Amino acid sequence: MSGEAAFIATLRGLASHPAARGLADDCAVLEVGGETLILTHDMMVEGVHWLAGQDPADVAWKLLATNLSDLAAKGAEPIGVLLGYSLAADNARFAEGLGEALAHFGVALFGGDTVRNPGAQTVGLTALGRATCHPVPSRSGARTGDSVWITGPVGAAMLGFEALSAGIAAGTEAYRRPVPRLAEGRALAPLVTAMMDVSDGLLLDAARMAQASGVCLSLDPARIPLPASLPPGRAREALRWGDDYELLFTLPPGIKPPCPAHCIGAVLPREEVPLLLGGSPPEGPLGYEHC
Amino acid sequence: MSGEAAFIATLRGLASHPAARGLADDCAVLEVGGETLILTHDMMVEGVHWLAGQDPADVAWKLLATNLSDLAAKGAEPIGVLLGYSLAADNARFAEGLGEALAHFGVALFGGDTVRNPGAQTVGLTALGRATCHPVPSRSGARTGDSVWITGPVGAAMLGFEALSAGIAAGTEAYRRPVPRLAEGRALAPLVTAMMDVSDGLLLDAARMAQASGVCLSLDPARIPLPASLPPGRAREALRWGDDYELLFTLPPGIKPPCPAHCIGAVLPREEVPLLLGGSPPEGPLGYEHC
Incomplete structure (x- = not known):
């Protein structure tokens, strides 16, 4: 097992909470006061997840879309997101794209954090959704004959x-x-x-x-x-x-x-x-x- | 106003949801199913928020501690966290420190994302807590004579x-x-x-x-x-x-x-x-x- 695989395995071991389907299933599923919340977090890095020099408005759109896709796979209705953002040369275009994407998908921005980053720009987003169906679909339920x-x-x-x-x-x-x-x-x-x-x-x-x-x-x-x-x-x-x-x-x-x-x-x-x-x-x- | 200040102002404008005290108040406050949830997200960058070469176990501890500190200021009880992690040379020590910190503070790891990052290592954490007191304290309530x-x-x-x-x-x-x-x-x-x-x-x-x-x-x-x-x-x-x-x-x-x-x-x-x-x-x- 490589160092990285061992790390992921260790994280899975740490994630022993019943809500923590996240590490195997992209999302955590959490019961709170009669509601079922779905939580997911995706990170994207310049030059890895998007082309260096790409329009920051597209980066913002994709960051939101990839997280909402995890909620979609749970049949969840998005509620809101938290943004982690490392400042770059053109922050205005990112904000523009984020605003457009939030409005398009009807999702609220709840808050987040901005940091300076001397290296590759790195952005993260946490999306919070509400399950619309119980049990919440997972990737582990496929049965012979389906x-x-x-x-x-x-x-x-x-x-x-x-x-x-x-x-x-x-x-x-x-x-x-x-x-x-x-x-x-x-x-x-x-x-x-x-x-x-x-x-x-x-x-x-x-x-x-x-x-x-x-x-x-x-x-x-x-x-x-x-x-x-x-x-x-x-x-x-x-x-x-x-x-x-x-x-x-x-x-x-x-x-x-x-x-x-x-x-x-x-x-x-x-x-x-x-x-x-x-x-x-x-x-x-x-x-x-x-x- | 600098480009960065304008960006922050734009984000604040986007965060018009009632839960989104986040951009002015470090945390979002969200009513869900009769509970009040507190959400916060902090990002940390190598060489900016920690010394290059510092023990990754300490970085993990601090990442959790800074987010829990935001919950502390709301009088909230932590429930769990989502991790955004860019892989580095010594991931095992990070996992060790994270495990120690999660156990110390009694907090669950719900899930998250790991990415490759050719630049400075960047880590993010979203913490979710439950309010123990209503109204939830904010930074805006100080009154003359206090x-x-x-x-x-x-x-x-x-x-x-x-x-x-x-x-x-x-x-x-x-x-x-x-x-x-x-x-x-x-x-x-x-x-x-x-x-x-x-x-x-x-x-x-x-x-x-x-x-x-x-x-x-x-x-x-x-x-x-x-x-x-x-x-x-x-x-x-x-x-x-x-x-x-x-x-x-x-x-x-x-x-x-x-x-x-x-x-x-x-x-x-x-x-x-x-x-x-x-x-x-x-x-x-x-x-x-x-x-």
């Missing part, structure tokens, strides 16, 4: 990143301004057996869902939706790239989703591998491992 | 920082492992008219309390407690240095604090300046302005 679904295509963020890196403005929206599937998450929450967002790539996140659920997810590559603009031969990467913020979920036999979604596979009993793609374990790395 | 108090000396963290910078181990505890005044905060909350911690220096924070309350705080320098080890001639700096995490509070006439504390002044009607020290406005900068 069907596997996704709310939309994967690969659009990859194409957007490549266009932006090449200085092309068109087609970058999916990378710069992802839209969390909040309404879909709320509609799906009462029906799903498991749900999560695919922020780290479809294959990696599907494998995580399978592992958390103790099952095998068998995906049919021909049924996985891809962007119309994806060049031939790039499907392999699109399934691994991440940053798409679609919802991956499983439904019991006979249940259909109440929102547009694509059936991409089936849940099998646990096998030696957690994931099959066209009947075989996918080759090479499954996706982007943050750590 | 007395001004502090729970302990200022300057110990400064001496600790200097010792640590010089490679001396003795006397560094106050800087490395501050102890938030949680029990004092809960005992004081029902009695105070205003309360805050003095993390940014006594004079600067006292001026902030005066401004938020629309009054003038008149402090008697002879009554401000200082560490026994403070060399002669350094009181001026001790009042401005910060990082001490004592509670500054005001009490109505005739009320005595239920915990050890020092009466250091009185609240006067609003004057041209928010703060008097020995009858005159203090000279020079009041303390450390984070931004």
